[in-house]
Every structure is written in structure tokens, then in C-alpha cells.
Amino acid sequence: MSKGQTFEEAKEKVDELRDTLDKYSYQYYVQDKPVISDADYDKLYRELVKLEEEFPDLISNDSPTQRVGGTILPGFEKVVHDIPMLSLSNAFSETDLIQFDKRIQKLTDKKIQYICELKIDGLAISLKYKDGKLVLAATRGNGTIGENVTQNMRTVKSVPLRLKKPYTIEVRGECYMPKASFVALNEKREENGEAVFANTRNAAAGGLRNLDAKETAKRNLNTFFYTVADFGEMTADSQETALKQLDQLGIRTNPERKVCETIEEVWEYIQSFQDKRTQLPYEIDGIVIKVNEFDAQEDIGYTVKAPRWAIAYKFKAEEGTTTIREIEWTVGRTGVVTPTAIMDPVLLAGTTVRRASLHNVDLIKERDIRLLDTVVVHKAGDIIPEVTRVILEDRLPDSESYRIPTHCPTCKSELVHLEEEVALRCINPKCPAQITEGLAHFASRNAMNIDGMGPKVITQLFEKGFVHDVADLYKVTYDELLMLDKVKDKAATNLLTAIDASRHNSLERLLFGLGIRHVGAKAAKQIAEHFETIENIQAAKQEDIIAIEGIGDIIAESFVTYFSLPEVDELINELRLCQVNLVYLGKKKAEVAQIDSYFNGKTVVLTGKLTHFTREEAKNRIENLGGKVTGSVSKKTDLIVAGEEAGSKLDRAQKLEVTVWDEDQLLKALEGEENE
Numbered sequence: 001m002s003k004g005q006t007f008e009e010a011k012e013k014v015d016e017l018r019d020t021l022d023k024y025s026y027q028y029y030v031q032d033k034p035v036i037s038d039a040d041y042d043k044l045y046r047e048l049v050k051l052e053e054e055f056p057d058l059i060s061n062d063s064p065t066q067r068v069g070g071t072i073l074p075g076f077e078k079v080v081h082d083i084p085m086l087s088l089s090n091a092f093s094e095t096d097l098i099q100f101d102k103r104i105q106k107l108t109d110k111k112i113q114y115i116c117e118l119k120i121d122g123l124a125i126s127l128k129y130k131d132g133k134l135v136l137a138a139t140r141g142n143g144t145i146g147e148n149v150t151q152n153m154r155t156v157k158s159v160p161l162r163l164k165k166p167y168t169i170e171v172r173g174e175c176y177m178p179k180a181s182f183v184a185l186n187e188k189r190e191e192n193g194e195a196v197f198a199n200t201r202n203a204a205a206g207g208l209r210n211l212d213a214k215e216t217a218k219r220n221l222n223t224f225f226y227t228v229a230d231f232g233e234m235t236a237d238s239q240e241t242a243l244k245q246l247d248q249l250g251i252r253t254n255p256e257r258k259v260c261e262t263i264e265e266v267w268e269y270i271q272s273f274q275d276k277r278t279q280l281p282y283e284i285d286g287i288v289i290k291v292n293e294f295d296a297q298e299d300i301g302y303t304v305k306a307p308r309w310a311i312a313y314k315f316k317a318e319e320g321t322t323t324i325r326e327i328e329w330t331v332g333r334t335g336v337v338t339p340t341a342i343m344d345p346v347l348l349a350g351t352t353v354r355r356a357s358l359h360n361v362d363l364i365k366e367r368d369i370r371l372l373d374t375v376v377v378h379k380a381g382d383i384i385p386e387v388t389r390v391i392l393e394d395r396l397p398d399s400e401s402y403r404i405p406t407h408c409p410t411c412k413s414e415l416v417h418l419e420e421e422v423a424l425r426c427i428n429p430k431c432p433a434q435i436t437e438g439l440a441h442f443a444s445r446n447a448m449n450i451d452g453m454g455p456k457v458i459t460q461l462f463e464k465g466f467v468h469d470v471a472d473l474y475k476v477t478y479d480e481l482l483m484l485d486k487v488k489d490k491a492a493t494n495l496l497t498a499i500d501a502s503r504h505n506s507l508e509r510l511l512f513g514l515g516i517r518h519v520g521a522k523a524a525k526q527i528a529e530h531f532e533t534i535e536n537i538q539a540a541k542q543e544d545i546i547a548i549e550g551i552g553d554i555i556a557e558s559f560v561t562y563f564s565l566p567e568v569d570e571l572i573n574e575l576r577l578c579q580v581n582l583v584y585l586g587k588k589k590a591e592v593a594q595i596d597s598y599f600n601g602k603t604v605v606l607t608g609k610l611t612h613f614t615r616e617e618a619k620n621r622i623e624n625l626g627g628k629v630t631g632s633v634s635k636k637t638d639l640i641v642a643g644e645e646a647g648s649k650l651d652r653a654q655k656l657e658v659t660v661w662d663e664d665q666l667l668k669a670l671e672g673e674e675n676e
């Protein structure tokens with residue numbers, strides 16, 4: 001923006017920026033479908049702020065800079081926040097922070113500390129507790145009026161329905177989706193031909209603001225709380241003590257916070273998270289810096305929009321630009337055909353990226369992605385490389401719209417684009433790609449876990465005509481294996497051993513491995529545990545399956561349809577003849593409660609490299625003795641087993657004084673108890 005522009009020129013620009021920002025903010029907040037990156041939005045926003053500073057007469061109530069953000073959706077009951085939910089002003093550099101520090105020093109005479117917290121990338125929520133009971137959960141909405149999402153929030157396991165003390169308080173925090181759940185959810189959506197979420201925030205918003213709370217429950221949402229809006233019986237004189245008290249009440253807070261004496265120390269803390277952020281199991285988009293002491297906070301005060309005593313340091317969005325060379329199409333086991341962009345190498349969050357998922361054909365059309373386009377790429381959920389947008393100014397003059405394939409890249413049959421789906425599908429049940437993908441899924445780690453039986457081996461076995469369905473895997477011979485590329489004596493023997501070992505798997509692995517639509521590993525486990533044998537499952541009616549807690553209509557219907565097919569009957573018979581176990585071998589929940597074991601009721605964390613068994617195996621054995629294995633160390637952890645090169649989890653366990661064992665101790669304890 002150039003100095004010296006006239007009022008009229010500035011007004012025109014301001015109007016244009018407001019229209020653009022309003023449009024983006026509608027797509028972002030209302031539709032949960034952002035079309036530009038946060039960094040680009042921030043750039044436009046700051047341009048508007050600057051213009052308004054230069055021409056204050058142009059400021060009006062309806063400017064995006066003058067409101068706290070967002071619009072209310074119909075469908076949820078509206079909630080007026082007694083205490084408005086404010087936002088934070090942003091800092092983008094060390095200089096911005098130093099200026100913030102200077103402002104603070106001017107506004108208070110007190111010696112202050114700063115508390116740094118992670119800026120969790122989710123959506124803000126407020127919880128009201130009355131006499132210790134959760135009575136209301138609301139989204140932020142526009143800061144003054146939000147939506148009543150109590151029913152949905154109750155399904156989020158980290159939210160206590162009852163506090164440890166009968167307090168009447170209001171607390172605020174962030175509802176988010178862990179990275180791993182985001183990746184799994186998008187994989188599943190892609191497989192089902194549904195649109196994928198652009199980031200964890202949208203996925204969390206979509207989950208929380210679903211009118212059916214049952215859907216929310218499936219999304220594995222989580223929360224961190226960071227503000228007390230109404231203190232009720234609580235007495236705290238600083239943010240640090242307030243957070244500690246929230247911990248004591250059973251409200252989840254983020255453990256990574258740190259009290260700093262100076263702004264330099266704050267900067268060091270920020271630096272330390274530039275790299276660490278990618279290793280966190282949830283997404284953060286910055287660090288929030290707050291004045292720790294409440295009496296100093298009061299001195300410093302608020303603007304209409306945000307507290308003056310806090311600022312959000314925003315990390316640079318991990319973005320890069322590159323050129324698309326090719327679009328590769330692959331067929332999944334459900335027949336969905338997905339495009340992948342093959343690009344010139346680009347460095348993103350520390351790794352070189354050459355491929356980015358384009359997810360589905362609609363996305364290519366919507367974003368008008370073409371060969372040789374220069375594109376912006378980022379990592380969704382910090383993990384999955386994705387094409388965000390095309391830089392149109394750099395498009396070649398002779399560029400043409402991308403020609404979407406009409407035929408399956410593998411079997412050449414005509415592809416279909418079902419109306420309700422965003423994906424293209426190959427509907428040929430004999431499509432080799434679908435079959436080999438299905439076989440690879442069957443052999444994969446969470447299914448039958450046949451070590452060494454990866455896509456390369458499977459494709460060859462299929463192409464040579466040795467294997468047509470999953471039962472054939474159990475008929476493969478040593479001589480056949482030797483005929484495969486790069487398979488020698490040792491590999492063949494190992495493969496046969498792995499195949500044989502998989503015969504003894506518990507039923508849930510087989511159920512999951514069969515690749516029944518909508519049936520994930522968790523549902524497979526619940527169903528196997530409930531029915532115990534494949535015969536019971538084959539005889540089960542839809543209503544019997546729905547009766548299992550957590551299993552809905554869609555899964556139940558898919559199950560019944562699958563097992564009603566005569567070819568499935570035949571396949572199960574074949575598997576039986578091949579001596580594949582068809583019985584649930586785990587303990588039933590009711591039996592677990594009876595177990596007399598050190599592990600029963602204990603929460604265990606496994607970390608570092610284990611050498612005697614795989615993590616999965618250790619987990620199963622602990623669970624069979626009634627223990628629970630979780631991923632992160634907290635005060636609730638009873639035991640941590642540290643393998644080789646254990647890192648931060650072990651440090652944290654030691655800080656929390658959790659019992660630490662090495663792998664040998666675990667092995668001895670398990671063996672001792674299992675032999676009793």
C-alpha cells in the first residue's frame with residue numbers, strides 16, 4: 001500500500017478488502033471450507049488494519065477488524081455469553097514481541113512474569129459447571145453469541161461431566177482433533193468417496209457442530225482448557241495457579257506451558273517449539289503469551305476485541321511453492337480412484353516432498369489444477385502434503401484444463417462419478433488393482449499382520465496367478481515364492497512362517513482384514529468380542545449388531561449385506577479349510593474385570609524401542625491382563641515401560657514420579673502372570 005493515496009482511493013480499497021475478507025471468513029467459519037491459507041488471510045487482514053489506521057474515518061462497525069468473528073449457524077440453540085469470548089492480537093516476529101513487552105511495561109508498574117502456552121489449533125469452547133456438574137457447553141460463535149453444543153461436548157471423553165469439587169465456574173478452552181485421528185478420518189472419507197477436511201480445525205468443527213451427537217462421538221475429539229471466565233469458588237492470583245487448579249478439578253490443561261521472567265526467555269521458548277511442533281500429537285499454530293499475574297492483567301486491561309495483556313505469536317504457515325509435473329491415478333481397494341500430484345521437490349517442515357494428494361476429481365476441478373501449474377503446498381494436520389492453491393499469475397499462457405481420465409488406469413474399464421460422491425470409481429469387481437489392494441490390506445499390520453507380505457510381493461503373486469483371494473494366501477507354496485522377483489530361500493521361508501503365524505490370529509484381525517465397507521479395526525474388535533465366532537456373526541441380524549454399544553446402522557447394514565453374499569460364505573469355508581482361526585481369542589470385558597493381576601486397572605505407557613516384542617504384542621498382552629495402554633504420560637499413568645532410546649516421555653514420567661520399568665521387567669512380569 002502506497003503512502004499518499006487519496007481518501008477516495010483508500011475507501012475503494014477498504015471496501016474491496018472487507019468484501020473479500022467477509023467472503024473468506026464465511027467460507028471458513030460457516031461452511032468450514034476455507035479456500036485460502038491462514039497466512040494469506042492474515043496478510044489481507046493486516047492490509048485492512050493498516051489502511052484503517054491511516055484513515056480512521058473509514059472505520060465502521062461492520063469491518064472485519066471491528067468484530068470478534070464468525071456467524072451463527074441455524075440448527076443449534078443460541079447461547080449468549082455472559083462474559084464475551086475475546087480473541088487475541090497477533091505477533092509475527094521477535095520485534096512484534098519486544099513491542100508488546102514495551103507496551104506491557106508502560107501499562108503496569110508491577111514486576112511481571114509471562115506465561116507461555118501452546119496455541120492449540122481447534123475451535124474455542126466455553127463450559128459452564130453448576131455445583132460441579134456440566135450444565136452448558138457453547139461454541140464461541142461471534143464472541144457474544146455462540147451455539148449450544150452441550151450434547152456433543154458430553155461425548156468428548158476429556159470433558160468431565162462432574163468436577164472433582166462442587167464448584168460453579170465457567171472455563172474456556174479449545175476443542176481439537178488429534179493429528180492421527182485427522183489422518184485416519186480423511187483416509188476413510190477418501191475411501192468412501194467423501195470430501196476430505198482441509199485441516200484438523202475444520203475436522204474438529206465439523207465433528208463438534210454435527211447435529212447428531214453420535215457423529216461427534218466418533219470423531220475422537222479432545223480438549224485443552226486455558227481460561228477461567230467465571231471463577232466461582234476458585235481463588236487464583238495468576239494464570240499459572242488457575243491452570244493448576246483446573247488440573248485439580250479434572251479439567252484438561254496443556255502441560256507444555258512455561259513461566260518466563262523476560263521476553264527474551266519467551267522468545268527462546270517460542271524457538272524451541274518451531275521444530276518440536278511437528279512432533280506433537282496435535283496441531284498448534286503458535287504460542288500464546290500472557291501476563292501471569294491477575295492483578296497486573298487488571299492494570300493492563302482490554303480492548304473491545306482482545307486482552308491487552310496477551311498476544312498470540314503465530315508460526316509461519318509451513319508452505320512452499322513448486323510445479324506440478326504429472327498427475328498419477330491409483331485405484332484403492334474400494335475402487336475409488338485417487339489423484340496424486342507429482343511435483344518438483346520442495347522442502348516442507350523439514351522434509352522434501354515430491355508427491356501431494358489431490359484427494360479427488362472434484363478438488364482438481366474446483367481448484368482448476370493443471371499440469372505445469374505453479375502451486376502452493378502445505379502439510380495438512382502437519383503431516384499430509386496437499387496442494388492448497390494455484391498461483392494463477394504464473395500459469396503458462398498455453399495451459400489447458402486438466403483432462404480427467406475416463407477409464408481405470410489398471411483395468412481400463414469405464415470410470416463412474418456417482419452423484420453423491422466427490423470421487424471417481426472403478427466399479428469392475430475384477431479390477432486387479434482393487435484385488436491386490438484388498439489383499440495388501442488383509443496382510444497389513446493392523447489386520448492379519450503377515451510380515452513381509454507387502455504390495456510388491458502381493459502384486460507378483462496375483463499377476464503370476466497364484467493368488468486370487470485372501471484364502472489363496474494360505475495355499476502359497478515355497479516354490480511359488482521362489483519364482484518371485486528378489487525372493488530367495490530365506491525370504492520365502494520367513495514369508496511362509498509369517499503366513500502360518502497369522503492363522504492363529506484372533507477373529508477381529510480377520511474381520512478387519514476382510515475389508516468390509518465402513519468396518520474399521522475398532523468396530524471389528526467390538527463385534528468379534530461380542531459374537532465370539534464367525535458362525536455367530538454369519539447368523540447375526542442387523543438388530544443384534546446395532547445392539548452393541550458404539551456400532552451404528554451403517555456398519556451393521558454393511559456387515560449383514562457382506563455376510564449374506566454366497567461368495568463370502570465360500571470364502572469363509574475356504575479359510576476354515578486352510579485352518580485359519582475363526583474365533584475371538586481375547587478376553588471379554590467382563591472377564592477382564594475379574595483378573596487378579598498387577599496390570600488390571602493400570603494405565604501403562606510404552607516408549608522407546610522394544611526388542612523382545614512389537615509394541616502391538618506388548619499392548620495386547622497387557623490388555624489381556626486388564627491393563628490399559630495409552631500414548632501419553634499424565635498423572636493418571638501408573639507405569640511407563642522405557643525401551644531403548646526412550647525420550648521425552650521418559651523425562652516427563654520421571655518428573656511426574658511415575659514408576660519406570662525397563663523391557664526386561666515388563667517381560668518378566670507378563671510371563672509370571674500369564675503362567676499363573
Ligand code: IVH
Pocket residue numbers: 086087088117118119120121122123124173174226227288307310312
Ligand atoms: S487465550 C482472552 N490461550 O486462540 C483470550 N487462546 O486467537 C482468550 N487459543 O479464540 C484466548 N490456544 O480459540 C488462549 N492457550 C491458549 C489458546 C488460545 C488456542 C485460541 C482460542 C482463541 C484464539 C485467539
